[in-house]
Amino acid sequence: MGFPDASKDLSSEMEVDAFRRLFPLKYFERHLAEAIRPDGRPLGKARDTTVVLGAVASANGSALVKIGSTTMLTAIKMEVMTPSLESPDEGCIAIDFHMPPICSPIVRPGRPAEAAPVISKQLSDTISSSGSIDLKELSLVTGKAAWMAYLDVYCLDADGALFDAALLSAVAALSHLQIPAVAMNDDGKIVLLSEDDGQKKAQEPVNKEKRNLTLRSIPFSLTCILHKNYILVDPTAEEESIMETVVTIALDTSGQLVSLYKPGGPVLAFTSAIQDCVALTRQRVKELKGILEEANSTMQVE
Amino acid sequence: MAGKGGSAPATYSPSPTTQKKKTSLFQEDWVRPDGRGFHQCRPAFFRTGAVNAASGSAYAEFGNTKIIVSVFGPRESKKAMMYSDIGRLNCNVSYTTFASPVRGQGSDHKEYTAMLHKALEGAIILESFPKTTVDVFALVLESGGSDLPVVISCASLALADAGIMMYDLVASVSVSCLSKNLVIDPIFEEENSQDGSLMITCMPSRYEITQLTFTGEWSTPKIDEGMQLCLDACAKLAKIMRSCLKEAASDSQE
Numbered sequence: 125m126g127f128p129d130a131s132k133d134l135s136s137e138m139e140v141d142a143f144r145r146l147f148p149l150k151y152f153e154r155h156l157a158e159a160i161r162p163d164g165r166p167l168g169k170a171r172d173t174t175v176v177l178g179a180v181a182s183a184n185g186s187a188l189v190k191i192g193s194t195t196m197l198t199a200i201k202m203e204v205m206t207p208s209l210e211s212p213d214e215g216c217i218a219i220d221f222h223m224p225p226i227c228s229p230i231v232r233p234g235r236p237a238e239a240a241p242v243i244s245k246q247l248s249d250t251i252s253s254s255g256s257i258d259l260k261e262l263s264l265v266t267g268k269a270a271w272m273a274y275l276d277v278y279c280l281d282a283d284g285a286l287f288d289a290a291l292l293s294a295v296a297a298l299s300h301l302q303i304p305a306v307a308m309n310d311d312g313k314i315v316l317l318s319e320d321d322g323q324k325k326a327q328e329p330v331n332k333e334k335r336n337l338t339l340r341s342i343p344f345s346l347t348c349i350l351h352k353n354y355i356l357v358d359p360t361a362e363e364e365s366i367m368e369t370v371v372t373i374a375l376d377t378s379g380q381l382v383s384l385y386k387p388g389g390p391v392l393a394f395t396s397a398i399q400d401c402v403a404l405t406r407q408r409v410k411e412l413k414g415i416l417e418e419a420n421s422t423m424q425v426e
Numbered sequence: 427m428a429g430k431g432g433s434a435p436a437t438y439s440p441s442p443t444t445q446k447k448k449t450s451l452f453q454e455d456w457v458r459p460d461g462r463g464f465h466q467c468r469p470a471f472f473r474t475g476a477v478n479a480a481s482g483s484a485y486a487e488f489g490n491t492k493i494i495v496s497v498f499g500p501r502e503s504k505k506a507m508m509y510s511d512i513g514r515l516n517c518n519v520s521y522t523t524f525a526s527p528v529r530g531q532g533s534d535h536k537e538y539t540a541m542l543h544k545a546l547e548g549a550i551i552l553e554s555f556p557k558t559t560v561d562v563f564a565l566v567l568e569s570g571g572s573d574l575p576v577v578i579s580c581a582s583l584a585l586a587d588a589g590i591m592m593y594d595l596v597a598s599v600s601v602s603c604l605s606k607n608l609v610i611d612p613i614f615e616e617e618n619s620q621d622g623s624l625m626i627t628c629m630p631s632r633y634e635i636t637q638l639t640f641t642g643e644w645s646t647p648k649i650d651e652g653m654q655l656c657l658d659a660c661a662k663l664a665k666i667m668r669s670c671l672k673e674a675a676s677d678s679q680e
Contacts, residue, residue, distance in 0.1 A: 180568065181490075183524050193478035197567070199524035203437035225518055225563035226496035228479045233518035233563065272437045276523045280494060280565075281477045306440050314440045361479070 148366045156354050163360065170346070170358035170408055171285075175292065175419040177300040184273075185301030187419075189293035192360065193283035196293040200275045200301050204314045207263065207270040215262020215270040219248040221277045221290055228282035228361070243287050246385065247277065247294060250374050254343040254382045257298065261337060264306070269314050271303065284360040285347045287372055287385075295342050296416055300423065302334045341376035344412040345383075346405040348373075350391040357404055371398070373405040377413055439528050456604060459615060460489065467599065467611040467659055472580070472670040474587040482588020486580035489613065490570025495580045497588040500558035513555035517543040517562045519577055525569040538574050541637070545578045545598065545627040548636035551591040560590055571613035575600045578627050578637075583667050587674070594629035595667050596636060597660040601625075601652045603642060610655050624649075626656040630664040633657075 144151045144162075155162055165171070171192030180186035183199035190196075207214060221244035223237040231237045251257070262271040275297065277290045305317040349356040351367040364370065369389030374382040381402070386393060393401075462468070468489040477483035480496035487493075503514055519538040523529055546562065562585065564577045575598035582596035602612035603622035612620065622642020628635045644652070 180524055182527055182568065186524075195477075197522075199522070201439075201524055201529045203439050203529065205437040220523075222522075224520055224522075224565045225561075226477060226480065226483070226494055226565045229498045229501070233520070274523065274529055278522055278565075278567075281479050283478055304440070313438075316440045 148362070152351075152363070152366060156351070156356075161356065161363070167354060168357050168404055170411070171360075173292070173412065173415055175296050175415055177296060177419050177423045184304065185297045185299075187293045187296035187300055189289050189296060191285055191289045191292070191358065193281055194285055194289045195279070195281040196277055196286075196289045197280055198275065198277045198290075198293040198297040200273055200297050202303065203272050203274065204264065204269050204306075205272040206268065207266075211259070212267040213263045213270075214259035215264075215272065216259065217248075217251070217257065217262070217273045217275060219251060219275045219277070219294065220244055221247055221279070223279045223282065227279040231282075239286060243290055246287055246372075246383075247290055250291060250343055250345070250383050251294060251298075254341060254374070254376050256295075256339045256342055256376070257337060258340070262303075264314060265308060268312065269308070273301070282361060284362075284364050285358050288345050288347050288358065291343065291345050291374065292412060292416075295339075295344070296419065298337060299339055299342070299416065299420055301337050303337065305334055341378050341380070342413070342416070343374045343376045343382045344405075344409045345372055345374035346401070346408040347371070348401045348404060350389070350393055350397055352391070355397065355400055355404070357408075369393075371401050373401050375402070375405050375409050377409065379406065379409075456607060458609065458613075460613065462611075464607055464609045465655060467663070468613075470579075470663060470666050472583055472667060474583060474670065474674045480584075480588070482584050482586070482590070484580050484583040484587055486576050486583070488570070488572065488576050488611070490568055491573055491576050492567040492570075493564060493573070493576050493580045494567060495562065495564045495577065495584040497560065497562050497581075497584045497590065499560035499588070500555035500590070501561070503557065503559045507559075509557065511556045513550075513552040513557075514559040515543060515547055515550060515552070515562065516559050517546070517564075517581075519564045519566070519574075521566045521569065525566045535573070538577065541574060541639070542577060542581060545637040546581060546585070546596060548634075549582065549592045549594060549596045549629055550585065551593060554591040560585075560588075569614065571615070571617050572600050572611050574598070575611075575625055575627070579663060579667065583670065586667075586671055594631050594634075595664050596627055597630055597663040597667065598625065598627040598637075599656045599659040599663065601655055603644065603648065603652070608648065608652055608655060610659055624652045624656065626653065626660065628657060628660050630657075630661040 174190045176188045179188035180199040184202045185200040188197050223231050223240045225231045225233045306314050307317050309315050348371050349359045349367050350369040369391035372385040376382050471487040473485045476485035477496045482497040485494050517539050562581050578598035601608050601610050601624045602616050602620040625639040627637040
């Protein structure tokens with residue numbers, strides 16, 4: 125727990141632990157009065173964030189993201205589908221968020237966590253409404269073949285701010301995604317082009333070489349907790365369970381608002397509180413953009 | 427953002443133009459794709475404390491097989507369960523959608539949950555946590571062959587990390603029979619073309635086996651050879667697991 129005062133004897137240390145369990149709200153409020161949180165962070169500071177690209181070698185794009193202890197692993201696998209009649213020159217992205225039983229004591233096998241489908245929908249809505257991906261780039265042969273990108277986000281460790289970490293890992297995996305080189309063979313099926321194919325190609329290469337997806341504006345998000353007059357940034361699972369009012373704001377790199385999500389909660393948010401949250405999110409977007417760019421440049425060097 | 431038509435469209439994975447020739451496994455001079463000797467296991471990497479939210483956890487990486495196991499508990503049993511004066515063990519093994527090279531295939535290992543349960547049951551001192559349940563959940567991040575043995579070894583490490591009392595660490599190794607050769611710790615390709623397999627889960631310090639699984643055709647001398655290979659490998663694996671636990675313990679003391 126890291127209490128610096130070593131002069132306290134064991135009985136009063138036990139009291140602190142017990143106090144934390146028995147009166148969690150009072151415990152937190154004592155800290156908030158000093159403008160600090162139990163893990164030592166100031167109210168407006170997010171936890172350490174790391175992004176590692178290419179975590180899953182067999183996938184076309186992948187990323188492992190850690191925000192504090194919350195860990196998300198995303199992998200993108202590309203498969204071929206026939207495009208729909210309404211949009212014959214567009215591909216598709218299927219985003220799915222999974223919370224396997226390993227990630228949290230509240231998840232049971234066979235019973236998906238309550239949060240999982242909510243975050244899954246939130247993710248797909250945010251990414252599609254941010255307009256960062258042009259589905260036409262996923263087209264192969266108009267009307268006949270297009271890419272279906274299966275984007276699976278797995279939560280490996282759930283410690284609060286799940287949506288932020290999930291969005292960051294999805295976006296990081298999309299920036300790492302490499303569309304494989306394929307050709308259409310005589311049966312009309314798409315096959316992979318292997319690089320050391322010395323034979324004369326009877327097939328027409330549909331996609332000559334591996335290429336990356338161009339991402340237009342990238343959405344980043346920040347979750348805040350509202351409690352009385354305080355705004356706590358990037359909550360842990362403990363904080364989320366005690367102070368239930370959560371606000372999630374997603375902005376894109378050009379500063380435009382992509383989504384604002386405040387699902388009820390006991391605290392009502394005035395305009396000023398929302399504006400403060402947006403300002404905090406703006407700062408965080410700069411940080412996250414820097415982290416993602418660094419991760420991308422590290423990948424290219426390798 | 428799923429298919430605008432309503433139901434998910436059928437998709438297929440683009441397969442490479444030149445299929446790798448199925449190298450004849452029926453030859454005497456089969457060379458393992460990763461260059462190992464027939465009686466050589468993959469290098470094992472273990473790390474405990476992978477998941478912060480769990481009471482105990484471990485991450486194992488054997489070549490391309492990557493597993494995370496979390497242990498929760500001992501915690502309250504489901505209210506519907508009958509009273510039990512010894513503890514209960516609840517296991518679950520699941521695969522990610524990207525664990526196998528082709529999405530969605532290879533995730534039909536529903537029997538692994540029951541096998542994990544049987545492998546660990548004998549080693550845990552259930553009397554030490556009456557009325558409660560210990561949950562062991564495994565997630566296979568990448569399936570590179572020999573998944574179940576790695577899951578079992580990783581689970582026993584996670585149980586140790588959680589402080590659950592056990593008679594001994596449990597280590598597990600499998601051997602594949604490819605025509606006349608016995609190869610230990612098979613990878614995915616080797617498992618697919620095997621004629622028989624043997625998996626042993628044992629408690630090395632006590633020289634006791636908690637689970638033994640044979641499939642396929644085995645002659646008695648082959649059985650003896652296979653079992654000896656496995657037991658030796660389990661002993662070595664247990665040493666690696668122990669040193670991992672000791673490192674973790676000394677790191678936390680600092």
